[in-house]
Amino acid sequence: MTNISTPTGRQASIERTRRVRDGLRRRHLHEALFKGFGLAAIIAALGFVAILFTDVLIKGIPAFTQANLHLEATFDPAIIDVGPAPVRTAGQSDADFRAASLGWQRDVALLNWNKVVEASLRAAAPAGFEIDSRQILTVAETNARHVLREMFVNDPSLLGQTIKVDLLASANADNWVKGNIDRELGDAQQQLSAPARALIDIFEENGTISMGFAWSIFTNVDSRAAPASAGLAGAFMGSLFMMVIVILLAVPIGVASAIYLEEFAPKSRLTDLIEVNINNLAAVPSIVFGLLGAAVFINYFKLPLSAPLAGGLVLTLMTLPTIIIATRGALQGVSPALRQAALGMGASKTQMVFHHVLPVTFPSILTATIIGVAQALGETAPLLLIGMNAFVASIPATPLDQATALPVQIYLWQANENRNFFEARTSAAILVLLGFMILLNAIAILLRTRLERRA
């Protein structure tokens, strides 16, 4: 019996071992595959981050340098044929003097300043270089005449003098110098005429055109007529006003309502409803807040359109739930021992909250605030509905002036017809916006680690 059964028993056991081995191999293969999927997912996610950033960096960094023209401009009395600037006489009212100087400035503006620009460009070109005036003016940005006029208005004694000025080269010239334009294309497809292209090459050689850091991105306001001089200064001020409003309103209100809901509110159906409501509010699409702003702030309360005040209020309402939820989480995390110790020493509930619990949660509240503010800084959609996509060519001085915001400026620039030039400048604007985001988050991390160490 045993003699017969042993081989078959052994065989069965070999068979079983083989089956188990096969099964194990299959299972381990599945294990490796599954783990591989996980790894692939992580690599994909990290790859997205990397691609996004390198893409924006590659596109944006060249826009931070810009072609400048170094010219000698002559304020020729033959061209600048205008009376002396009005001087304030005794007994003249502010309004009369202002009207007189505005009238003089209008006379100045009516002069053909392009002739001054043209003359200075011709002076820099080699003698006998043939180019007509329309073509030569395409080398300098169209705002050159405004720059020279402003110089003259600010200092009328320049009349008849020749001074060195730095002007921006036009967007097309900038692209030509940077090599973004295919030099082999025929004249019909080129934005710049053949003589203008030749002149730019000459200018580049003799140093009249040189590349410099594009300060205009930071110091100028938006401009449609003169793309090379379009900058972010106005949008930056608009965003700054809105952030100040968000910080002044959302933080105190958010922290206060979190304290009330977490510490004082009786547990009832009403507070349950408030809680559900706040959680939902956090997930409401941002564009719905824009609708709210358009209907309530603009249409009902008649706040000015395109004003950072209205934008700031909309962003405040949008940020509130984030801050409330984060603060509640922080308050929940405070150890009961601290509360009981405070109450045991005879503190009232209010004293317990404000003297003991709140200071401990300060780092978390700060982090939540900064994250909320960063979120508000990057928000675009609701601002479009309250008119903040208006073209604004001045830096807003108060929160009631027309303004735009950094992300909205990106939206406006990406839609500009001068794609060739604005794609790079939009990427540069994105880099500036991302720079602010990173700065905010870095501050949050830094403050938190410092405060937590002390606590």
Added chain:
Amino acid sequence: MNSLIIAGLLVLLLGLAYQTGWSKSRSLVTPDGIKVHSRPQYHGALVAIWTLVPALLIVGLWANFGDSATRAFTVSQIPPDVIMGLDEIALNATIQRIGALASGYGVVGEVQPFEQAAGAALRQFQFLSFLLVVAAAAGTGILALLYARSRITARLRARNAVERVMNLALLACSGVAILTTVGIVASLLTEALRFFTFINPLDFFFGTVWAPKFSSTGTGDAGQYGILPLLSGTLMVAAIAMAVAVPVGLMTAIYLSQYAPRSVRAVVKPIIEILAGIPTIVYGFFALVTVGPFLNKAGAMIGLDISATSALTAGVVMGIMIIPFISSLSDDILNQVPLALRDGAYGLGATQSETIRNVLLPAALPGIVGAFLLAVSRAIGETMIVVLAAGNSPVLRGSPFEPVSTITVSIVNQLTGDTDFAGPQSLVGFALGLTLFVMTLLLNIVALYIVRRFREQYE
């Protein structure tokens, strides 16, 4: 300038009140040990509150009605025979001139004698009214201060009173969140109802053509407002986004929470969360200038005609945006599954992946479904990516390779720069917003309910 003076005076008054209450309550303490109920700060604060309320009330009244009072006074200074000859616009111009004369800035051109006189009178009126407001605010404030000071005794429950006021202020603050919801619902509902007086709701919810005509075309025809093309576009983009985000996000969460060593997790998790902090306009630009052309070329290589701005482009990039959302929520949920379940599976000889697939995921399923629903609601409400990259073509189509339009895109198109809300052209934005709000609200409520139930199950 005037408002700065008033603010300064109020602060001064406040400081004075606090100081008064503080020192009075301090003076109650005598060496022979009378116990004062509240600490001096509370007495000071109580007096300050008493003082501030009437003063603020008066200043607030002036801020509300001061302008119309000034205007009425100016009009009364213009001779009746002049007023007769002025229409609305000329009257406003005259009032402005008088205001400019009163401020000392002056006006351009000839000044008529009545303007000069009215300017002088207005100047006096402004000065007197300002003095009056300041005096009234300060006077009532000081009266209230004296009254509050006289109430201070050793037994006064100053702390309780101050805490009651603080509680009320906190309650008012948490009311803001409620008011926001009420404001959203009210404004969406009223404007949407006004829209439905122009357009039949049935045509809106079941119409298959989206072709609003702008009022500037002049004809009485307002166009067709069928939401179905937009709805299909919205759902298509959201579905593509989920198809990208769910596998990547979920597998990332699983790998990071179950396989990755602590050090890898500490590095990778924050990097992926960077994706969540990038503004959506940046994603939109990325989709428009990089992903769209890339998909177009890739499609051409395998013989597919993919439009550069299409549902696919927008969906893929939106999926990338949602990855960190799904991965961090799923990560939280996987970490909440009790260790005993996992250890039990290991004890029975299951491999790690078998444990995850057969034990962890089923246990975490409700929570993960909740996270997905939250992600869907975010995808539906996302605006800037689709505005830039979906192609804005509101036609009912089945192919994801062609341009689409979504609800959010149409809201932006219909409402940008237009705020008179007179015709269906702009009001439709609110009807679309209401639809969007209800959709996301339902998703959120269900999702939050599921997540909450899941948490309670394992707590």
